[in-house]
Amino acid sequence: LTERLQNAIGKLRRKGKISESDVKEVMREIRLALLEADVNFGVVKDFVKTVRTRAVGSEVLESLTPAQQIVKIVNEELVKVMGQESVPLNKSPKIPTVIMMVGLQGAGKTTTASKLALKLKNEKHARPLMIAADVYRPAAIDQLKTLGQENDLPVFDMGTDVSPVKIVEEGLKVAQENKNDYVFIDTAGRLQIDEKLMQELTDIQKLATPDEVLLTVDSMTGQNATEVAEGFNEQLNITGVILTKLDGDTRGGAALSIRAVTGKPIKFIGQGEKMDDLDVFYPDRMASRILGMGDMMTLIEKAQKDYDEKKAQDLQDKMKASSFDFNDFLEQIDQVQNMGSMEDIMKMIPGMANNPALKNAEINPKDMDHTKAIVYSMTPQEREDPDILKPSRRRRIAAGSGRSVQEVNRLIKQFKQMRDMMAKVSNGNFSGMENLFGN
Ligand code: GDP
Numbered sequence: 001l002t003e004r005l006q007n008a009i010g011k012l013r014r015k016g017k018i019s020e021s022d023v024k025e026v027m028r029e030i031r032l033a034l035l036e037a038d039v040n041f042g043v044v045k046d047f048v049k050t051v052r053t054r055a056v057g058s059e060v061l062e063s064l065t066p067a068q069q070i071v072k073i074v075n076e077e078l079v080k081v082m083g084q085e086s087v088p089l090n091k092s093p094k095i096p097t098v099i100m101m102v103g104l105q106g107a108g109k110t111t112t113a114s115k116l117a118l119k120l121k122n123e124k125h126a127r128p129l130m131i132a133a134d135v136y137r138p139a140a141i142d143q144l145k146t147l148g149q150e151n152d153l154p155v156f157d158m159g160t161d162v163s164p165v166k167i168v169e170e171g172l173k174v175a176q177e178n179k180n181d182y183v184f185i186d187t188a189g190r191l192q193i194d195e196k197l198m199q200e201l202t203d204i205q206k207l208a209t210p211d212e213v214l215l216t217v218d219s220m221t222g223q224n225a226t227e228v229a230e231g232f233n234e235q236l237n238i239t240g241v242i243l244t245k246l247d248g249d250t251r252g253g254a255a256l257s258i259r260a261v262t263g264k265p266i267k268f269i270g271q272g273e274k275m276d277d278l279d280v281f282y283p284d285r286m287a288s289r290i291l292g293m294g295d296m297m298t299l300i301e302k303a304q305k306d307y308d309e310k311k312a313q314d315l316q317d318k319m320k321a322s323s324f325d326f327n328d329f330l331e332q333i334d335q336v337q338n339m340g341s342m343e344d345i346m347k348m349i350p351g352m353a354n355n356p357a358l359k360n361a362e363i364n365p366k367d368m369d370h371t372k373a374i375v376y377s378m379t380p381q382e383r384e385d386p387d388i389l390k391p392s393r394r395r396r397i398a399a400g401s402g403r404s405v406q407e408v409n410r411l412i413k414q415f416k417q418m419r420d421m422m423a424k425v426s427n428g429n430f431s432g433m434e435n436l437f438g439n
């Protein structure tokens with residue numbers, strides 16, 4: 001995404017000012033980038049619409065740093081869609097807190113249950129019990145038992161000849177007796193969602209009334225992850241999601257889709273096979289990841305800054321040399337009229353942004369049109385060298401522009417004041433600024 005966005009921003013920068021179609025263009029890029037990151041199509045559509053509505057409003061078009069603001073909006077909306085804050089595990093008021101792991105085969109249920117149990121043990125001095133309820137493959141029970149042994153976590157199992165519901169029932173009794181504060185139910189998965197699996201999971205859920213039904217989803221399955229999450233959520237009304245194998249998927253698009261489609265919080269992310277490769281899910285970090293930006297904000301801020309600085313530097317050089325002429329003046333007026341307030345223009349001048357004199361700086365748009373008419377009636381030579389504007393020339397300009405000679409005189413006087421003032425300002429002296437635009 002970084003490259004795409006950089007291109008889009010590059011276009012904005014060259015124009016200096018953005019239009020509605022610019023916003024459209026950026027949003028087109030963002031849309032493609034999200035699709036590339038495997039975000040679900042419908043989710044992308046809604047997302048782009050939201051961002052566009054916000055961006056085309058005042059926030060972007062009236063801003064001096066539009067590109068920056070578009071990306072900020074995109075980022076903010078990503079964070080919002082993904083839930084804003086991290087969401088902790090549910091906890092039962094009385095022990096044990098029961099956590100049921102569900103998901104397709106190979107999604108990472110068994111591994112993640114162990115990771116999470118170990119995390120609770122290490123961080124909260126919890127005493128978890130894991131229940132081996134995947135009876136379809138002997139290897140599944142062995143896998144959980146091995147992980148239990150390696151990490152000193154107790155595992156309850158009854159082999160493969162007992163029904164999963166029965167195993168859970170017995171396991172919960174054992175947990176009561178041993179006063180385990182957390183119970184993890186490691187259930188079976190299938191390659192696809194099917195009725196038999198769902199029935200079994202529903203039965204377990206009825207019996208165990210878990211505090212958490214955590215759906216484990218393999219983030220590398222991309223678009224499919226969204227459908228899987230939707231399916232499990234419809235059947236089991238899950239309480240949260242754990243997104244695994246994010247170490248193999250740098251794009252993280254599944255996080256956005258799953259959250260948007262299920263409305264359920266992503267609570268943890270798996271980022272490797274090792275036991276400590278489990279992290280709390282933070283929406284803002286995932287937003288950065290989806291945008292592929294790492295430090296994209298910095299990049300954009302810098303690009304914007306370079307641009308403003310260069311423009312301001314050109315102007316400052318002219319002001320210092322007192323070579324600011326009526327052509328520059330005209331350009332400034334055009335900019336004021338096109339871009340917003342005089343304050344905005346003045347803020348582009350180094351050292352001016354916080355000058356209190358700017359608070360009173362206002363220009364009447366009608367006056368500006370008159371001013372322009374006067375300047376247009378000058379010859380190129382007069383514009384470049386205002387000092388040659390003797391009375392005869394001023395009379396000619398007045399006649400040509402349809403303004404009075406007094407008005408022409410006043411403008412030339414103001415212009416010269418402004419030029420002097422600018423030379424002063426650019427040398428660090430701000431006194432007298434407040435009169436510059438007043439009369
Ligand atoms: P289950 O069938 O849902 O119980 O899935 P498993 O827990 O058996 O995991 C399937 C495979 O995925 C195992 O080889 C795990 O080591 C691996 N795995 C699980 N989570 C992650 C993860 O976050 N990153 C990586 N790289 N591998 C993972």
Ligand code: MG
Pocket residue numbers: 109110111134140186187
């Ligand atoms: Mg398993």
